[in-house]
Amino acid sequence: MKCDKTVLLAAVLAMASPLWIHAQQPPAQPAPGAAPIGAPGRGGAGRGGARRTQVLIITGQSYLHDWIGTTPMLKKALEDTGHFEVRVTEKFRGAGPETLAPYDVVLLNYSDGYGTNPELGWGDRANSALLDFVRSGKGLVAYHFALSAFYNWPEYEKLTGCNWRANQGHHSARHDYILEIRDFDHPITRGLRASFPQYNDELYANLKCQSNAIHVLATAYDDHSLYTSRPNDPQTPVGPGKDEPLLWTVNYGSGRVFVTALGHDASTMTSPGFVATLTRGTEWAATGKVTILPPTEMMK
Secondary structure, three states: OOOOHHHHHHHHHHHHHHHHHHHOOOOOOOOOOOOOOOOOOOOOEOHHHOEOEEEEEEOOOEOOOOHHHHHHHHHHHHHOOOOEEEEEEOOOOOOOHHHHOOOOEEEEOOEOOOOOOHHHOOOHHHHHHHHHHHHOOOEEEEEHHHHHOOOOOHHHHHHHOEEOEOOEOEOOOOEEEEEEEOOOOOOOOOOEOOEEEEEEEOOOEOOEEOOOOEEEEEEEEEEHHHOOOOOOOOOOOOOOEEEEEEEEEEEEOOEEEEEEOOOOOHHHOOOHHHHHHHHHHHHHHHHOOOOOOOOHHHEO
């Protein structure tokens, strides 16, 4: 039977046109006010399909410390757990509550050089946004030399609990030392070994601490014989040595703060103790609980 070419062509076009029209439709857009696809706050699925915890690392300056090298290490340690989605900002000055709204926890890898340069401060709006963020029930992690930041911001000292300040804060030469758990029942340290090593790191000592505000999780023994004699230095250690807090928490409003004084540079940030306490501390600060299991070598 001979087929009419005109009729056949019309039939083919009729069948194809719905597909062509569908292909030309614009992609679906989020509803007004919704976060853009892929933006913080969408809550990408983590392991087991659960929403990943949203983390913002604030960095861009850390006096005498390699923030460029340490920030990727912090990001990797968190993301490798499968529990976190991490973003980094190097410009927080002038930020506001809208900047922090998509996040569950902020991690500070920032120091403004003992507060001597006002241009390195964030300004009142950003300062208030961070305080309100934590007060409202969110989390904060202060890492290593972030303890030296903001000399002229008293509320920051309440937020972080212990700080490196004028004539309060020193360390001997880098060396291996042992951390001792002081609270075995806290979610961050529960199930961890009673003690674990930290290699070739700084051991912060003589910090300005608000002892009634901090909850100490782990300490290390600061051996005063390791210090070089410094005549007339008001921080010259006295006595054989002293246990110093290196991991602690602070309750601030309805929020939670975890502080780690460990991790001077990238070479110190791969130890099982550093990674386990950083990741578990960040989860606790964000949620108030810990589900991340420590590595086998860190378990009791």
